[in-house]
Amino acid sequence: MTGVLIATAVVAVTGIIIGIFLGAAGEKFKVEVNEKELLVREELPGNNCGGCGFAGCDALAKAIAEGNAPVNGCPVGGDAVALKIAKIMGSTVKPGAKPYAFVKCSGNCEKAKEHYKYIGPKDCKAAMNTPGNGPKACSFGCTGFGSCKAVCEFGAIEIVDGIAVIDKEKCKACGKCVAACPKHLIEIVPGDTPYMVACSSQDKGKEVKEVCQAGCIGCSLCVKNCPAEAIIMQGNVAKIDPDKCVGCRICAEKCPAKVIKELS
């Protein structure tokens, strides 16, 4: 009987000592957890897509809580999530159009010529090994094998008529397609961009005409006629600065190749 009592006492005393030690240690080595960080993390979608530029949702939540990232830093969540996070952080956010990806090529099967018959894997990157960076006669144009579609997690890209087409609504501007396109044709543009040049060909006008009916011929009529001086020539292709563009539509009307697209 005494044996049982001694054992009970020893276990009880040991338990109390360990309990006190753990309690003290817990108090001493306490990690400060930012409550806001947890709340922000709960609002984020949790895709860990990396579209915000941080290493996943946890990292973005930490950055927002510490004030190192804007409350609307998550491109996937959009305005809905931004408003909730703004509430947590006690700041305000102005809802605006969300950015999205834009394909700078409009040479579909109808408008752009094929150079030769391509036999091989239907993959844009693999097609880069073939002459002229793929079967399309324009070596700058969209190959249309959908390497961008393969990496899009939101189903926002479809290959229509030999060219990548992006669904503005579904696109979360995560930027994966931008990295996947071997011809660097995709760009993330601000949601309120009025006009964009849908061509990336650096060929001269005559050569562009030979291979594609929808290519920028580098005539720079748009540059000359833009009242806001928002258009510059990058090599042989025009580029519109969305910050300067006033949306007057003059460029799109003047463009002889009709390659300047109205977006919003």
Add this chain to the structure above:
Amino acid sequence: MSKRTFQGGIHPYEGKELTEDKEIRPLLPKSDLVYPLSQHIGAPATPVVKKGDSVLVGQLIAQAGGFVSANIHSSVSGTVKCIEPRMTSNGVKVNSIVIENDGEYREVDAAPVLDDHKLTKEVIRQKVKDAGIVGMGGAGFPTHVKLTPQNDDEIDYVIVNCAECEPYITSDYRRMIEEPEKLVEGLKIVLKLFPNAQGILAVENNKPKAVKVLKELVESEERIVVQSLKTKYPQGAERQLIYVTTGRKIDSSMLPAHVGCVVNNVDTIVNIYRAIREGKPLTERVVTVTGDAVKEPGNFLVKLGTNCEELIEAAGGFVCEPEKVIAGGPMMGKAMSDIHVPSTKGLSALLSFKVDEVAKCEPSNCIRCGRCITVCPGRVVPSVLAKLAEQGNEEAFLANNGMECCECGCCSYVCPAKRPLTQVIAGTRKQILANKKK
């Protein structure tokens, strides 16, 4: 014979009998010559001539655009017609100098160095650089960069890649048979740069004649040996060649100089000899024109810039409309979409085939037989890499050592399901390298 051999590899049909007995014939160009400013790895060259200038054979027409870049010289005498983008063999337009040939071949005064005492390291390197010599096996890496490692004393081996493992090509073989003295002499010049190095002439044993000729020549040379290697493709790949000849291993993150090796192609070494002993820059190279679609396959000494169509003409023209024309060897060469393109420093062969056998292959599902793994000299798993490449999963591609692939094509060659493994892997590798540079 070297007992060591690398793991993996294949034995494709060699096809060398078509041209191996054909002597190198000089070919004079008929039409304008086109010199793309970017026919080497590195920065494009900058033109130093303008429209209307008259030039001589061997005159500098474009200067190296940086340390990793190469000079370009005119291979004919005549006038500069224009400088404009012209189509090259990879189907992309590259800014090029176009020269109208006057057919007189007036040369600039050569400044050969015949005196051994004057041959200092600086002189050799400067001459190689001035001559615009690049790796002539196909990659086109500027040779003066290869010959300038961090420490000359740490180089133990200068390996001359005489393997010529690609089927059909015999341009290096003919060089070895016809001008072996120039090859050995050129190697001796390179050995002057590296006091502790031994020269190795690495020849595959399917070229017994070349082995014999070279062995006789180097008998009295203390610092040069001829190694006869067990024939297997891709013996001539840099990493495999270094392993076979020296037993040293490198991976994609290392340079041959890290294990004390310098590897150069036969034609490169012969051109080093020409640059120094004859004072002539790189203006011509040997090209094998072969395949079942040309009438008289042969080896030609081609003036750089000559239109490829003239090469085909020189080989008797086409028997019939070829289904496929390839610049380079059948394993690693690139199919051409247009033969009206200039010959460049890296063009070792022009192959034309009646039937495009590869196009007839219908890819089917992977049956997990593992043959691609057995033959892969890079010791990676091509089937898995190709799958990851198709999915666009670059992270996993890198984790599976995708960069160790040398794009030799062995996996595609053996695949019973005819899957285009190499092409898919090569595409993703290119993309990763391009993104890394940005």
